[in-house]
Amino acid sequence: MDEFGCKTYRVEMRDGVRLATHVHFPEGSGPWPVIFSRSPYPGMLPFWHEQAKFWTRHGYVFVIQECRGTGASEGEWVPFAHEEQDGLDSLGWLVRQPWMDGNAATYGSSYCGVVQWCMADRLPPEVKTMCIGFTGIERYRQNYMNGMFRHDIYTSWALGNSGVPGAARRPGLYREALAVRPHVEMDERLFGRRLPWYRDWVTEVSPDSPYWRNGFWAELKEKPVKTRVPVMMTAGWFDHNLEASVISFDKLLEDVRARSALIIGPWIHTEGVSGDLEYPGHDRFGPRQRDAALAWFNHHLKGMDPELAPGIQTYIIRENRWQAWTGGIGAGGLRAFHLHPQPVDAAARLLSTEKAAEPSSVSYRYDPDNPVPSRGGAAVMHYLTGDPDAVPPASVVQPPTGARADVINFVSEPLAEDLRITGRIRARLFVRSDAEDTAFTVQVMEVLPDGKAVNIRDGITSLAYRNGATVPIRYTPGDVVEAVIELWPITWTVKRGSRIRVDVSSSDFPAYHVHPNIAGTWALIADTRAARQTIHLGGMYDSRIEFPVVSDK
Structure with a gap:
């Protein structure tokens, strides 16, 4: 036994490369059921060894293997290339080991x-289930x-997993990478x-x-x-893998999906919470949803009575409760809020459930050399590096209306009743530009009673x-x-008395590349030019936001 x-x-793999495979055993004589994990991150190995204590305490052999070319494993590190065969x-x-x-489970x-x-499609019969988060x-x-x-x-992930010694620890590397134009040359300029x-x-x-x-x-x-x-899946409303997780669960064959589970909480990629809102009860499944995995494994590997039911469970943000869904996350209808030209104050225009009868428009200048900074959301990950200047994830307080001339704000009146959003919000914008190609962004917010x-x-x-x-x-x-x-989908209830705010612009950087x-x-283009952008409102150009909603609990 080693220090852990x-x-x-x-x-040994089929080509002779040997992979470091660390096996933690429970007390007793065995044999035991086995939980098998593989990781390409040597820095996470102490975490895995600590997690192993939990699993061995509950009667499981816990195996963590270092992927090819990482840590103590032999071979060349090429992301994803060897994972299926290895x-x-x-x-x-x-499955040939006497202690198994x-x-x-994986x-x-x-x-x-x-x-x-x-x-997943070639598992030996001894593998009864997978737990994928x-x-x-x-x-x-x-x-x-x-x-x-x-x-x-x-880009952040590529810098941290480039295979270039010491690259991930170089201060300011991420900002240097983002500034390279044309961006395709980033690797040669920074790494040679x-x-x-x-x-x-x-x-x-x-x-x-x-x-x-x-x-x-x-x-x-x-x-x-x-x-x-059967598969147990976990996902976070503010994790960059959210949409893909939902798509994968939906792709499972009907009989497999009926035996599988998907749990979506108000989490970021660390499998915990972040941001400026509170989420009471988000941790009902234990740290990193480990208690749910334990219940799942106890049933599928030990034959114990099921404590975690198959199906979908989601955390409803602002109601601060969990809900189980039958037949998928679904809404009963659509509620549209229309973009209007008339001001509601010195900085914002009206967002209304009534359509604007007369056509109008609002314009702004978009300069790629002065992009709108990203703040919050799910499409971010650089925060995992610990960079103090990284975009904060999740739901965070946004700049006030009128903060930038190239961000057009629309705000509703206070809601007379809760708006229970369940699914994918859709923006329908009628736009015009003097550029040959460009971008448009939309951000949907809840304005709390305190503003x-x-x-x-x-x-x-x-x-x-x-x-x-x-x-x-x-x-x-x-x-x-x-x-x-x-x-992306969400279950979020905008509370009575709150307002809905919608911002329209043309950049969201560095969550997304700056459109030139x-x-x-885009990655082959070195130059940029400013563009005149126009949003058309009302009449035949009914720019609006459509909310999938349910009316009862």
Whole structure:
């Protein structure tokens, strides 16, 4: 046994590479059920060893393996490239061990969840279930929203996992990376070498690209369809993998989904809470939802009575309670709030349930060299590095109305009754620009009775990839077009007496790349230009926000 009280095996893969595999045993003589995890993050190993104490105390062997090319494992680190075969080879070794009683489960979050999906369709019969947390395998949709790249997630991740010694600890590296134009040259300028996989991410903007339609990423996103064991999934309303988690759960075959569970709380990627709101009762499933996993494993690996029911449970923000959903997270109808030109005060315009009868418009100047700073939300991850200047995640107090001339604010009257949002908010904007391509953003907020506004959901679209386009659509400067932005799902109740605020602009940086107002592949463009942006309101151009709502509990 080593200093952590475990035995380390060097498990040989089919190509001869040996992976460090740390095994923690319960007290007693065994054999026991086994929980198997794999991780590429050496710095997290002490955390895993600490977690092992919980599992061994409850009668499980806990196995944590270091992925190829990381930590004490041999081989070359290439993100995602070897996880399916290495995982299956390791399971083949695991099920032959005399201390294993014939019942195993896989376990882990984020990358440690991706490695589970990689082998989900080829599991040996000894693996009875998987527990996958805060994980996304819809990689295109995670990298891009309507043609706009998520810098704060994937540029930050690329810097920390570049394989360049010491790169992740270099002060100011992230801001240096964001400033490189054309951005595709970031790796060579900062590291003196190429990161081919990152170059693919930032240049393959179309979901119809062979890069996304074929090979690893295309195969990975279909793994849930081929999965035959029940899955317990956890996700956070403010985690960057939220949308992909929901899509993966929905892809499970009906009989598998009926035996599976999805728990969504008000959490960020750390599997805990953050931000400026309180979330009483969010921790009902224990730290990092570990108690839910224990109940799940006790049933599937030990045959104990089920304590965690299959199905979907979500935390309803601002009601501060949990709700189980039958047949998916659903709403009973839509409630539209329309954008109006008339002012409600010196800084904001009206947001109303009544449509504006007469057409009008409001314009602003968007300068890519002065983007709107991101604040809060789910499409951020750099905060995990501990950078004090990182964008804060989750729901946080937003700047007041009128703070910037390039952000147009719309505010409703105080609500006469609760508005129970359940699902995806949709923005329908009628817009015009003098640029050949550009972007528009929307942020939806609840304005509390004390006047503070906290973000609910945000979204963005380029004109080239508007309305779900899979290849770029040509835009003619000066044309009025509809741009539909579908936001990520949420269960949030805007309370009676609160107001709804909607901000429309053209940038949200560094959550998303700064659109240069020039058509083409963004990461290959070095120049920028300012653009005149116009939002059309009322009449035939009914710009509005549509809320999916339920009327009762």
